[in-house]
Amino acid sequence: MVKHLLARSVRSNLGLLGIILAVLAMYGGIIVTMYDPELGDTLNSMAAAMPELFAAFGMAGTPATLTEFLVNYLYGFLLLVFPLVMSILLANRLVASYVDSGAVAYLLASPHSRAAIIATQAVVHIVSNWICLAIFYGGCSAFCEMMFPGELDWTALARVTLGLAAMHFFFGGLLFASVCIFNDAKPAVGVGTSLTVLFLLIQMAEQVSDKFDWLQYLTPVTLYRTTELMEGTGGVWQACVLAGAGFVMYLAGGIIFCRKDISA
Amino acid sequence: MNVMELRGVTKDYGRGRGVFDLSLTIAQGDSLGYLGPNGAGKTTTIRQMMGFTRPGKGTVRVFGKDPFGCAEVQKRIGYLPGETAFPGDMTGDAFLRFVAGLKGVRDMKRANELRERFELDGRTRLKKMSKGTRQKVALICAFLHDPELYLLDEPTSGLDPLMQHRFAELVAEERGRGKTILLSSHLFEEIERLCGRAAILRAGRIVACEQMEEMQKSRSRIFHIVFHAEDAAEAFLRVFPAAQRQEKEIFLTVPQTDAERVLRLAVTYGVEDLTVRAQTLEELFLHYYDGGQA
Structure with missing residues (x-):
């Protein structure tokens, strides 16, 4: 780890983390306040009117509890997309922009190994995502407790959040490996972004109808089992597979960065 | 002590781009x-020396x-x-x-x-x-x-x-x-x-x-000789065919060691005016550069 690079990377990306958290807070706040334990709630009636559309965004069935409600309306799509956007932008800023512009010369010409440099950036990439999810989980749970005391199953939501973190670790590994492999910004950002977005789109298509069930084998998002994680009935090994694959991709990206020619 | 040593370094980027078989030592x-x-x-070359890129062939050593x-x-x-x-x-x-x-x-x-x-x-x-x-x-x-x-x-x-x-x-x-x-x-x-x-x-x-x-010594001498008559310039050209003639003027580039011979010959044909100068390093550079393309 390179202390000064770490400080620089953290400082210059705090704003981005803030923006993503603000967007998530807004959506989270709206969704939580839309939950209504007594009356037949508005979102559920909308879902009944447009089941395909809602299914595409991972919002299926009519959730009965607040926890189900959150998992259904937040964890199925919004919490996949916004942290992913952050991950994409960060991978670009932490690695691709340095290499593409040639500014990486100042890092390589410093008395630190390439391994230390890329490990520093990988840590910032990974930990930013964890911080984002942790703050969201904490804030959202506290808000729920304030609005609907005693309604939320904290541990069930924590399990789903950990599963979500594993999903993002996979996405992150893919994006990071992509920016480490390519020296030009276009493929470096393009390949990782296209693949992750494609995986999400396949997942959305798969949820629309039973006819597209076979699509689940084409996207790793299938391994993110929100319902089972919430109920505590499974989804753990799937999350471990995602995290393991993510780790391998981060590691592979780092090794490639250490060995490749960098024209700077 | 050699601070830097390049031995047969080749980095081929295709289409003639890159560096080929570079050998160079730089002492402290x-x-x-x-x-x-x-x-x-x-x-x-400098990227090779910095270790940003690896040579396709050959070795680079910096501080050993x-x-x-x-x-x-x-x-x-x-x-x-x-x-x-x-x-x-x-x-x-x-x-x-x-x-x-x-x-x-x-x-x-x-x-x-x-x-x-x-x-x-x-x-x-x-x-x-x-x-x-x-x-x-x-x-x-x-x-x-x-x-x-x-x-x-x-x-x-x-x-x-x-x-x-x-x-x-x-x-x-x-x-x-x-x-x-x-x-x-x-x-x-x-x-x-x-x-x-x-x-x-x-x-x-x-x-x-x-x-x-050394490089300064190896710079050629450039003569501009104006003869009294065109046939003198013509005669001079037969001895130094590499020269260029413009009516009674002669332009000639020769190694430093040939300068005396040029001078003596010119004098025998009758000189109206003469200027001589050392080749600039720039001209020397162009000479190396053009040399390979010709």
Whole structure:
């Protein structure tokens, strides 16, 4: 780890983390306040009117509890997309922009190994995502407790959040490996972004109808089992597979960065 | 002791681009000018020396080690990239502090001295700076940790004449302190002024590598002779067919050793006017450059 690079990377990306958290807070706040334990709630009636559309965004069935409600309306799509956007932008800023512009010369010409440099950036990439999810989980749970005391199953939501973190670790590994492999910004950002977005789109298509069930084998998002994680009935090994694959991709990206020619 | 040693280094980027079979040694205290036109492979060579890229063939040794990804070697080098690209949106001062931090420099005294020397106002954002100002920032980065070896890729590009002069003073001081310097340029006078030795690169190959004094000696003499009559010029041309004639005037480039012969012959044919000068290093450079294309 390179202390000064770490400080620089953290400082210059705090704003981005803030923006993503603000967007998530807004959506989270709206969704939580839309939950209504007594009356037949508005979102559920909308879902009944447009089941395909809602299914595409991972919002299926009519959730009965607040926890189900959150998992259904937040964890199925919004919490996949916004942290992913952050991950994409960060991978670009932490690695691709340095290499593409040639500014990486100042890092390589410093008395630190390439391994230390890329490990520093990988840590910032990974930990930013964890911080984002942790703050969201904490804030959202506290808000729920304030609005609907005693309604939320904290541990069930924590399990789903950990599963979500594993999903993002996979996405992150893919994006990071992509920016480490390519020296030009276009493929470096393009390949990782296209693949992750494609995986999400396949997942959305798969949820629309039973006819597209076979699509689940084409996207790793299938391994993110929100319902089972919430109920505590499974989804753990799937999350471990995602995290393991993510780790391998981060590691592979780092090794490639250490060995490749960098024209700077 | 050799600070740097390149042996048969080849990096082929295809279509004739890259460097081929480079062999070069730089001893401690040496100051080598690395000369060549754009695209000759100067930057490619320096990247090999920095260990940013690995040679396809051959070996690079800097301070006796393979520089590829070697942190220990980087510590002892002051590198100025050929392109001034900076990360992020920082002010000049913030960037200098960042680079000093990366290099483990706590005392900013030298950096501040350099900033004064180059009259850098570091409060401006790097993105808003002119090319020359950015070049100053890059130069200070290369010098601020007081390294043993400097690898400077076109260091004066973008600098105005006054700052070029300041840079020349700095290089002379560092040479005086026994530092080893390699600087690339496509300008002859610059190398002539700053370096003790010059290597000329053409299309990825070193075509000459000599002490500056030797190179100056090997400069040809250029004669412009005006004879009294055209037939005298005609007769002179038969002895020196390489000369060019324009009516009764003769233009001729010969090695220094042939100068006396030219002079004696010219006198026998009757000279109306005569000027002779040494080939400039620039012309010598063009000679090396064109030589391979012909």
